[in-house]
Amino acid sequence: MKSILIINGPNLNLLGKREPTIYGNRSFVDYLKTIEAMFPEVQLRYFQSNHEGELIDKIHELGFEVDGIVINAGAYTHTSIAIADALSAVTAPAVEVHISNVHARESFRHHSYLSAKCKGVVVGLGLMGYEMAVRYLMMYEK
Numbered sequence: 271m272k273s274i275l276i277i278n279g280p281n282l283n284l285l286g287k288r289e290p291t292i293y294g295n296r297s298f299v300d301y302l303k304t305i306e307a308m309f310p311e312v313q314l315r316y317f318q319s320n321h322e323g324e325l326i327d328k329i330h331e332l333g334f335e336v337d338g339i340v341i342n343a344g345a346y347t348h349t350s351i352a353i354a355d356a357l358s359a360v361t362a363p364a365v366e367v368h369i370s371n372v373h374a375r376e377s378f379r380h381h382s383y384l385s386a387k388c389k390g391v392v393v394g395l396g397l398m399g400y401e402m403a404v405r406y407l408m409m410y411e412k
């Protein structure tokens with residue numbers, strides 16, 4: 271059974287409450303049930319933290335073991351060379367996801383330190399982006 275780690279960064283614990291016109295009305299914990307039902311053949315592991323070091327620790331802990339990492343690092347996307355280095359350090363292929371279309375927003379959201387370390391990026395498709403990333407990683411052969 272393939273195992274895929276979904277990582278959400280800061281403020282994504284507030285999905286459903288946070289700026290719903292941008293991020294929607296659904297909590298991630300609720301969405302996780304849907305995505306788990308959608309992919310019964312995959313072991314989905316989920317981790318959310320508001321702390322950069324904890325995100326890095328989780329990438330180190332599971333990044334040599336899982337078959338893929340789906341990462342939405344929130345605002346750390348635009349600032350964190352350390353998370354980018356962690357993705358480079360581990361063996362699991364990663365896909366970067368953003369719920370909103372960051373390219374249609376403020377210019378500081380246009381650059382990602384993570385994209386170059388990922389197989390691909392899904393941007394602006396709402397929560398569906400996570401499904402697409404999981405589907406890709408299920409098919410991906412190292």
Ligand SMILES: O=C1C[C@@](O)(C(=O)O)C[C@@H](O)[C@@H]1O
Pocket residue numbers: 280281282342343344345346347367368369370371372379
């Ligand atoms: O926290 C987030 C969420 C986000 O990663 C997204 O999913 O659209 C986009 C980031 O710019 C922002 O800081």
